[in-house]
Every structure is written in structure tokens, then in C-alpha cells.
Amino acid sequence: MAIGAPDLQTLLDERGILETINRYSQWLDAPGHEREFVDLFTDDAVIEIRGNYPRARRMQGRAAVEAFVAAMRSANQYHKHITANSLITVNGNEAYAESSFIVLDRDVRGRPAPGSCGRYKDKLVKQKGRWRFKERVDEIEAINLEALGL
Numbered sequence: 001m002a003i004g005a006p007d008l009q010t011l012l013d014e015r016g017i018l019e020t021i022n023r024y025s026q027w028l029d030a031p032g033h034e035r036e037f038v039d040l041f042t043d044d045a046v047i048e049i050r051g052n053y054p055r056a057r058r059m060q061g062r063a064a065v066e067a068f069v070a071a072m073r074s075a076n077q078y079h080k081h082i083t084a085n086s087l088i089t090v091n092g093n094e095a096y097a098e099s100s101f102i103v104l105d106r107d108v109r110g111r112p113a114p115g116s117c118g119r120y121k122d123k124l125v126k127q128k129g130r131w132r133f134k135e136r137v138d139e140i141e142a143i144n145l146e147a148l149g150l
Helices: 008-029 034-038 062-074
Strands: 041-051 057-060 080-091 094-106 112-127 130-143
Touching: 008 034, 008 080, 008 094, 008 112, 008 130, 034 062, 041 062, 041 112, 057 062, 094 130
Parallel strands: 041 130
Antiparallel strands: 041 057, 080 094, 094 112, 112 130
16 A cells, blocks of 8 residues: 555545535435434534625534434425535544535526535534534635525
8 A cells, every 4th residue: 555545444434524525515405304404413513604694503412413404404495415525533433524516496587506615614524324413614705695585
């Protein structure tokens, strides 16, 4: 093996982390996956939304994650979260990931429009062979208030 080449376990861990990141976007947007969405997080997980966003907030614990996904459903809005360019650092059963994101929403005329974009900063832990979010910080860098109906 070449110096600096990742070992097989690191590659498997990175793949598992990418799967968790991708499932977040897929299951947040698709009704019927609320239970699976909540299971992406540890029991004491933190979700923090900050930056250029009028509804910045911090949520902690499983009940808060359940309320977060329920609010996304009750808004009766179209959302499509797209996550890309994930950079992952694995350290045993803990990891850090940073990804870019864009959210597509519908504008006042019902057309798809960029709603917000920014970056996710994640702390993940491996529990019972699965990677889960311990902390997810959504740093909103730009927002289209009209598309969000705000």
C-alpha cells in the first residue's frame, strides 16, 4: 500500500458517511420516511440552522428532530435538497464532514426556484455499525425569501 493511501476500513466508513448524508436529503424531501429520517441522528443530536436565515434556531434531541421533519411536512411546500462536494475526515468511530448544498423550492408562481444554499458542517458517530449525525450545522450563505414565501 502506498504511503498515505486509505485503508479499506476508512473507505468503507467514508461510504457509510456519504450514505447518511445522502439519505438526509432524500428522506427530508420524501413523505413517508420520517421514522428513517429521525434514525439518522443520535438520541442527543443537535441540528443548528444559522447564517443568513430569518428562522435561525438550534434543536437538540430526538423529539426536536421529529418536530423538525414534521414541520417540513406541515409546511406543504415543495423542497428538493441537493448535497454535493462532501469532504470527510474519519477518526475511528467519529467523523467530520463538510458539504455544499442548495435547496430548490417553488416560487410564488409555482415554478422551481433556488430557495437557499450554503454548507453543512457535520459531526458523525458510528453506533452499532451505522453512521449517525451527532451534530448538523446548516450554514445558510444565501437565501431567496420570495421562493420561501417569507
